[in-house]
Amino acid sequence: MFTGIVEELGEVTAVENLGDSSRFRLRGPVVTDGARHGDSIAVNGVCLTVVDTADGEFTADVMAETLQRSSLGALATGSRVNLERPMALGGRLGGHLVQGHVDGTGTITERIPGEHWEIVKITLEPQLARYVVEKGSITVDGVSLTVVDAADDHFTISLIPTTLALTTLGIKQVGDPVNLEVDVLAKYVERLLGQGGTASEGAVR
Numbered sequence: 001m002f003t004g005i006v007e008e009l010g011e012v013t014a015v016e017n018l019g020d021s022s023r024f025r026l027r028g029p030v031v032t033d034g035a036r037h038g039d040s041i042a043v044n045g046v047c048l049t050v051v052d053t054a055d056g057e058f059t060a061d062v063m064a065e066t067l068q069r070s071s072l073g074a075l076a077t078g079s080r081v082n083l084e085r086p087m088a089l090g091g092r093l094g095g096h097l098v099q100g101h102v103d104g105t106g107t108i109t110e111r112i113p114g115e116h117w118e119i120v121k122i123t124l125e126p127q128l129a130r131y132v133v134e135k136g137s138i139t140v141d142g143v144s145l146t147v148v149d150a151a152d153d154h155f156t157i158s159l160i161p162t163t164l165a166l167t168t169l170g171i172k173q174v175g176d177p178v179n180l181e182v183d184v185l186a187k188y189v190e191r192l193l194g195q196g197g198t199a200s201e202g203a204v205r
Contacts, residue, residue, distance in 0.1 A: 006166060
């Protein structure tokens, strides 16, 4: 379980194509401190399992399902990524409950700079729109954010200077894909009310 509070802006140092999967090498001195084989680290909001660590870097295997259903397939050597370790029991929940199970991807369609912040518009798949509400929470590339406006095919977020400076959302351009994870509590409520839910179908870890 994660909180969507990015700890470190990391970098992809190597990508090995293994046919039906890929092996990523990523640099992140903060998140690899104390990390061991089998631990989890969220990369742009996708929960990956650590294979090994050395010299501030870690390796993770990414299966075909994850590559197809998230934006990780577009990563290359030199790509910057948002990194977060799982939350510790008893720690503060700075963002919201994030599983690292991506529900889908969106595309940045507009960036509107303000004096001290920036408004970003992102497309949204129709089957995910019902889980996104004004002032609710959503995770974009692993960053816990508050929704400003919600529509049937898009939503907007407001990025403060800290988010712009310390995450990949500050360097993403119009047309770039982003990973989206909607609030899991909304999906549970829908399920319990007997309406069924499809947002989690195909969600990746």
